[in-house]
Amino acid sequence: MWAILSILVENKPGILFKVTHLFRSRNFNIDSISVGVTQNPEFSKMTITTIGDEKQIEQIVKQLDKMIDTIEVKRLDDKKTVFRELSLFRVKVSKPSDSMEINNIANSFGAKVHDARKDSLMVELTSTPDQINNLQELLAPYEILDIARTGVAALQRGGD
Known part of the structure; x- marks a missing residue:
């Protein structure tokens, strides 16, 4: 199943590497990734699309949520997005x-x-x-x- 993840992170060097490394270490593929600074320059928002079963997606969301530099992780419903x-x-x-x-x-x-x-x-x-x-x-x-x-x-x- 295709999933859209919205990740609010602290805007500091190395955060993109940390997030992509988490995907790699869990053997997840990133289909697409876009990153940009938010209205508050202290934070960036990453939008990542990936494919996996329900359990795999839940696992990656939980792992992302545990990261120190992560403020918020949301799995977006493509019908409400x-x-x-x-x-x-x-x-x-x-x-x-x-x-x-x-x-x-x-x-x-x-x-x-x-x-x-x-x-x-x-x-x-x-x-x-x-x-x-x-x-x-x-x-x-x-x-x-x-x-x-x-x-x-x-x-x-x-x-x-």
């Missing part, structure tokens, strides 16, 4: 009609096209990981030259 990821794709343009077709695909996802060149286009999409994967699947036949993804950023909806 707004989560997005930014992705950039550089896609090969082999013939003139490719450019129009790639633009149409991008538009159908609400993506933006940047850096249009004779031989490539850059497509930007901010969406859920599933939607990004769907776009990637549709762009694959044109040959994706490069991909960059930021990792998931998430906030629980208000009132929960």
Whole structure:
């Protein structure tokens, strides 16, 4: 099962290493990670996505919660959370009609096209990981030259 973890930590050197080391030592994979300073510069928020069964996810949450530099650990319910990821794709343009077709695909996802060149286009999409994967699947036949993804950023909806 896919899980989104929101971790509020003290904003000091080494905390990212400590958190990722905890995952590694427990043989957990991190699917995505994003980290940023909060409105209070003394704290940072990490958003980590991972996959595991219920028991494994509970274990990693408990271990994270025990860390000294950790202020709060929450497992976010994806139905009560707004989560997005930014992705950039550089896609090969082999013939003139490719450019129009790639633009149409991008538009159908609400993506933006940047850096249009004779031989490539850059497509930007901010969406859920599933939607990004769907776009990637549709762009694959044109040959994706490069991909960059930021990792998931998430906030629980208000009132929960």
